[in-house]
Amino acid sequence: MPFPDAGAAVSIVDSHCHLDFHNFDEDRDELIARAKAAGVTRMVTICTRLREEPKIRAIAESHDGIFYAAGTHPMSVAEEPMITVEDLVALARHPKFVGIGETGLDYHYTAESAAAQQESLRIHIEAARRTGLPLIIHARDADEDMARILTEEHRAGAYSCVMHCFSSGAELAQAALDLGFYLSMSGIAAFPRSTELREIFAAAPIDRILVETDAPYLAPPPHRGKRNEPAFVTRTAAKGAEIFGLSYEEFAAQTSANFDRLFTRAAA
Template structure:
């Protein structure tokens, strides 16, 4: 398995990161993608990835923090991505649920990330919450300027955004949310997404899957995400693992340069 979204640079894993990674490897996780949430955290994220042969990272700024990084340009992200360890741009996106950053700043940041992802031909990791229509509109408009590779991570959006993103060739990642009893709408949408366009993630330390809810999430719990997807798709879990790993390797193709 490839855990395509891990947040390892914060306090949650400060005391036992190596034990966490060891448990993940024992559970069958072969690769990790460490996510950059703020541009000023990129050195810390990259340092964690640099220390592990089976780990890569992204560069970007979460929409919650767009107001803190209004000066960040596509060119700065392109320069940061020169390292072979940087295999994706983001996470970026739109989140109008909390409103931590104004909408115009979120959109401006997203557009810079799209420009960087297009220029580098790297996957664009997208976070979307309560912004489905605008996200779809932006993706479609930006595609007219040149193709790029969207990944709608930890997907909880609606069927409309999913359909419009699929028409652009987007991938979708599923997390422990897929196993939540309350996530009927998420399962309904993902049931219609082709398995060839789905990858797995934990989004650790958040969103621990059933039966680990209430605990700190960690990459070793990716097994339960695979099981939830297998149950939804009525497929053997080993087949789901094989397909989603192949999908992730195809999407994050730069991992093959090491």
């Protein structure tokens, strides 16, 4: 499908980016302006280590339409003090704090810390329960444990959740959808070889799909291999519209409505 004109006034959300990363230190305000010019009216910037939370909070406080979430990334669990439920509940009092995480399991790079990752994940889940804010999940090469823990914990007490940058298998996708969770589409879905991933998204209900950049990572074509930024969420959304047989405008409106339903504090 044709890519939308850069000046088109079609509102869309980047549900997951990392605006605090050093990759953006020289032009952070400019890239935020570029995103807004492309129609990206809201962004959620993610804190992955609690010691960085003040910087992420300051970015959100300084810009309309930017919200934030915080947690301990699974790849950092072994290097950081174990987070507590109380830590997260305290952070959640801020009006621009909209989600818990990202948390999750990553056995690709950090399998040696699997036990600590699982402990941290369960702590984040309890914080999501207590605050009523959505859990933001990172999953890589840990589908079986991820599905098991999310299901066990949901039986113990309901919570909401998005599988951020979803690129796992169909079984984990179905397990998440069965729990009422959401799948978030990143630039990976637009990569030429991601046929199986696109099929997983196509089989999911459209009202459970979000779109994101994970900037500065995973830039979609034609920017692949370069620094990603929130404006490029429009490229991933164009591919998402194609997957679901919708116009860009319809896909942007649907994913924005889905975002509002999940991230209620950031609702338009």
